[in-house]
Every structure is written in structure tokens, then in C-alpha cells.
Amino acid sequence: MTVRRGSRDAILDAVIFILSSRGSDAVTIRNVAAEAGVSVGAVQHNFTTKEALIIGAMTAVNVRFRERLRLLLQNEESAERRLRAFCEEVSCLTETGLTDAVVWTAFAARATTEPGIRAIHAADWGSTEDFLQQLLEAAYPDAGITADDAALVLAVTDGIAVARAAEKTDRMTAERAVRLIDAALAPIAARGRS
Amino acid sequence: MTVRRGSRDAILDAVIFILSSRGSDAVTIRNVAAEAGVSVGAVQHNFTTKEALIIGAMTAVNVRFRERLRLLLQNEESAERRLRAFCEEVSCLTETGLTDAVVWTAFAARATTEPGIRAIHAADWGSTEDFLQQLLEAAYPDAGITADDAALVLAVTDGIAVARAAEKTDRMTAERAVRLIDAALAPIAARGRS
Structure with a gap:
């Protein structure tokens, strides 16, 4: 065994x-x-089958990602810092993150034409959006957070991750990615303050 | 011939x-x-080689995309409408767009590990960011547009396109995509008005 x-x-x-x-x-x-x-x-x-190998790897990468995220979030001291840590992790700013981004991009590409992989991919992103919405609500309790806020921030971080994985150039450095995450969160945070 | x-x-x-x-x-x-x-x-x-076939298809899809975009933009009456049309086209809201999104996701996945494809992919996205920056400057001339503004809007639209291609679910409908584009542009537009 x-x-x-x-x-x-x-x-x-x-x-x-x-x-x-x-x-x-x-x-x-x-x-x-x-x-x-x-x-x-x-x-x-x-x-x-090859599909079974890919699904196995996809599950292993997601388990590893969630465990890394769990450790990260439990060490952050405020709801806003937990939200930032999550956004940075989905944006794949570290070397480990960049390897995950390459593997996720391969899964996304296969999800476009393989229904079995698509079902898992879609369920993962649905639950990721829900989790991000909770983090946004905790960070900005007076901002009237909606599911669309979560979908917007997720689209930004996913777009950053794909750019980092597929281009590997100076167009999307880790520093720039952090500035873009700031720019995406600032208008949402400002709603809670008005 | x-x-x-x-x-x-x-x-x-x-x-x-x-x-x-x-x-x-x-x-x-x-x-x-x-x-x-x-x-x-x-x-x-x-x-x-297979790489030559993929690069040929990538070039053909990009030529087709630029031609569709050119026709779209010349029919729009204002700089802000041209900007919106561009964002919606990159977000792959139509059926033709969705086919392109599937093909682009395949290219992005191959760009992660194939240097020849990556070079073309990176050059394309670099020039797309530059073009988007010009559209933003034309639409919001008093907003102090920076390259980061263009990178943020491009990350949003690219994140939307990948979600539409890879999930094909109700999480990222065309209607929701339009709302997210609005939400990404609103804070940039507001800077020009203050």
C-alpha cells in the first residue's frame, strides 16, 4: 500500500x-x-489514459496550492492582508507560483476541448470566486461587495498569471503585478470608506 | 501559385x-x-513541423482578429466607444470571438514551454498593450493614462477570455463580461473628470 x-x-x-x-x-x-x-x-x-494523468496532476497542483494558501492566510494579521496574500498567490508571483501558472495554463487549454477536464476546471474557478468574495467582504465590510467584485478581481489575477506564464518577459513583473492588484482593489476599498 | x-x-x-x-x-x-x-x-x-503549423495558425488568427477589430473600430463614433469595442473584442464575447479564445488559450499554453511560440506571443501582447494605451488616452485625455492602466484593463479582458474559453459556463456570460469591463474602466474614466 x-x-x-x-x-x-x-x-x-x-x-x-x-x-x-x-x-x-x-x-x-x-x-x-x-x-x-x-x-x-x-x-x-x-x-x-492521458486524461486521467492530467486530471490527477490537476488535482495534485490544486491540493498543493490550497495548502500553500492556507498556511499563508493563517499567518496574515488582518482581513485586508489575507485578501492581498490570496490575490498575489493567484497571480503566481513566486517561482513555485510560476510553475503552477504554467501547469494551470495547460489545464485551461485542455478544458476548452475536453469536457471531463472542463467540469473540474469550472468547479474550481466557481469555488475560487466564492472564496474570494468572502475575503473581499471580510476586508471591506462596508463596501457592499457583490459576486461581480470577486469576478473582476479574479479576472485581473488570472490575466496576470497567464501573462507571467506565457510571456515570461518584463511586461508582467512581480512588481507590476502588485501595482495592478492595488489598482484593482483600490476602487472597491474606497466604496467602503465613503 | x-x-x-x-x-x-x-x-x-x-x-x-x-x-x-x-x-x-x-x-x-x-x-x-x-x-x-x-x-x-x-x-x-x-x-x-508541428510548431510551424501552430505558428502559422497563430498568425492567421491574429490577422483575422486585427482585421475584425479594424472594421469594428472604424464604425464607432467616439473614442470611448472604440475603447469599449476593443475591450469587448479581446474579451471574446461573440461566437467567433469564443473560437479565437479557445485557439489563443492553446497558444498561451504552448508559449509557456516553446520559446519560438513564446517570442511571437509576447510581442503580440506587448503591442496589444501599447495599442490599448493609445485607445485609453484618446477616450480619457485628462485621466493621466499610464502603461499600467493599459496592463490592468488587458489583464481583465484576458482573464475574461480565458474564463469564457475554458469554463463555458454561466460564471462568465457575455453580459457579466460587459459589466466587468465597465467596472474596470469606471475608475480610470473618473480620474479624467475630477
């Missing part, structure tokens, strides 16, 4: 590494087995 | 159709030849 669990984790780590370094085309049973240091049979035992 | 040009266009149309309906994995020389109704040799004569 421990052996199979370890092998499963190694396989998913291999998928994430291949996705983030060589892209979706390179995710084949053979490449994943070689990268994970297991047999082709071991990969096929755990994941019967 | 006309025959070769026609065949090249048919091949690129086939790549775009396959990308938007079956995804990047399905773009193979064999599938493209079958979809375009040409021989495998004809595809290989025009495009020697």
Missing part, C-alpha cells in the same frame, strides 16, 4: 514536471514512466 | 478548426491533411 501510494505521487510529480518544462504534448505514458523512474505498467496501473 | 496559396489557407483553417474543436494534441500532420482535404505531402511541403 505504501509502495503504491509512493509510486502514484512520483507519477504525478513527473506529470507536473513534464507539463511545466516540456508542455502537454510530452505527457505520454512512456515519458511519465521514464521521468518517475517506474515501469510503463506501473503508470498504466494507476492511470489508464 | 494560386493553388499553393489556396492549399496553405485550407491547411491553416484545418489547424484552427482542430485546435478549437479537439485541442492541441490532435494537431498532427495526418489529421490536418485529412481535415484540409490535401495530401500529407502537401502539409509537409508547407509546414515541416
Whole structure:
């Protein structure tokens, strides 16, 4: 049992590494087995199709993201700082975040044409919007926060993440991303003060 | 010469159709030849690699997008309406736009790991940001528009486009997208009025 669990984790780590370094085309049973240091049979035992491998990796990245976020949020001292920490994490400002952004962009691309992946992707973003709305309400209790506020801030941070993953240039540095998050939040915060 | 040009266009149309309906994995020389109704040799004569096929399709989609945008903008009567038309077009609110969004998401995903595609993608978004900055300056001449304003609005519209392409749910309807564009532009417009 421990052996199979370890092998499963190694396989998913291999998928994430291949996705983030060589892209979706390179995710084949053979490449994943070689990268994970297991047999082709071991990969096929755990994941019967490429879609299953991608969904497994998607789930692993999301679990890792949520755990990182949970640790981050519990260390912040105010509701506004928790909101900022969340926005910065979704915008993928760190090196780990940037790897996640590459992997998420691959998932988003597959979600456009694969219904199984789309269902998971859509559910994830729906619940992310809900969670962001709660963070906004806690940070700006008098601002009359709506779901659209959350959707706007999520679109900004998602747009930043895709730019960082796909361009990897000076157009969207971490510093600029922080300024854009500030600019997106300022008008919402101002409503609570008037 | 006309025959070769026609065949090249048919091949690129086939790549775009396959990308938007079956995804990047399905773009193979064999599938493209079958979809375009040409021989495998004809595809290989025009495009020697999968990357060349993808870059060809990317260029074709961008040419089509710019032409659609040019026609749209020349029909709008005010600078603010031209700005809105641009934002709505980048947000992929129409059916044609949604097909483009699917294809763009595939390009963005490939740009994360393929330097040749990334260079084109990054140059495109850099010039799109510059163009958007000019539209913002024309619409709100007294607002002290900066490059960050353009980057913020572009992040919003790009985030909307990815959500529409990858989720295809009620979370990001065309109506909601228009409200979010309004919300992103309102604080910038207000600066010009104070």
C-alpha cells in the first residue's frame, strides 16, 4: 500500500514536471514512466489514459496550492492582508507560483476541448470566486461587495498569471503585478470608506 | 501559385478548426491533411513541423482578429466607444470571438514551454498593450493614462477570455463580461473628470 501510494505521487510529480518544462504534448505514458523512474505498467496501473494523468496532476497542483494558501492566510494579521496574500498567490508571483501558472495554463487549454477536464476546471474557478468574495467582504465590510467584485478581481489575477506564464518577459513583473492588484482593489476599498 | 496559396489557407483553417474543436494534441500532420482535404505531402511541403503549423495558425488568427477589430473600430463614433469595442473584442464575447479564445488559450499554453511560440506571443501582447494605451488616452485625455492602466484593463479582458474559453459556463456570460469591463474602466474614466 505504501509502495503504491509512493509510486502514484512520483507519477504525478513527473506529470507536473513534464507539463511545466516540456508542455502537454510530452505527457505520454512512456515519458511519465521514464521521468518517475517506474515501469510503463506501473503508470498504466494507476492511470489508464492521458486524461486521467492530467486530471490527477490537476488535482495534485490544486491540493498543493490550497495548502500553500492556507498556511499563508493563517499567518496574515488582518482581513485586508489575507485578501492581498490570496490575490498575489493567484497571480503566481513566486517561482513555485510560476510553475503552477504554467501547469494551470495547460489545464485551461485542455478544458476548452475536453469536457471531463472542463467540469473540474469550472468547479474550481466557481469555488475560487466564492472564496474570494468572502475575503473581499471580510476586508471591506462596508463596501457592499457583490459576486461581480470577486469576478473582476479574479479576472485581473488570472490575466496576470497567464501573462507571467506565457510571456515570461518584463511586461508582467512581480512588481507590476502588485501595482495592478492595488489598482484593482483600490476602487472597491474606497466604496467602503465613503 | 494560386493553388499553393489556396492549399496553405485550407491547411491553416484545418489547424484552427482542430485546435478549437479537439485541442492541441490532435494537431498532427495526418489529421490536418485529412481535415484540409490535401495530401500529407502537401502539409509537409508547407509546414515541416508541428510548431510551424501552430505558428502559422497563430498568425492567421491574429490577422483575422486585427482585421475584425479594424472594421469594428472604424464604425464607432467616439473614442470611448472604440475603447469599449476593443475591450469587448479581446474579451471574446461573440461566437467567433469564443473560437479565437479557445485557439489563443492553446497558444498561451504552448508559449509557456516553446520559446519560438513564446517570442511571437509576447510581442503580440506587448503591442496589444501599447495599442490599448493609445485607445485609453484618446477616450480619457485628462485621466493621466499610464502603461499600467493599459496592463490592468488587458489583464481583465484576458482573464475574461480565458474564463469564457475554458469554463463555458454561466460564471462568465457575455453580459457579466460587459459589466466587468465597465467596472474596470469606471475608475480610470473618473480620474479624467475630477
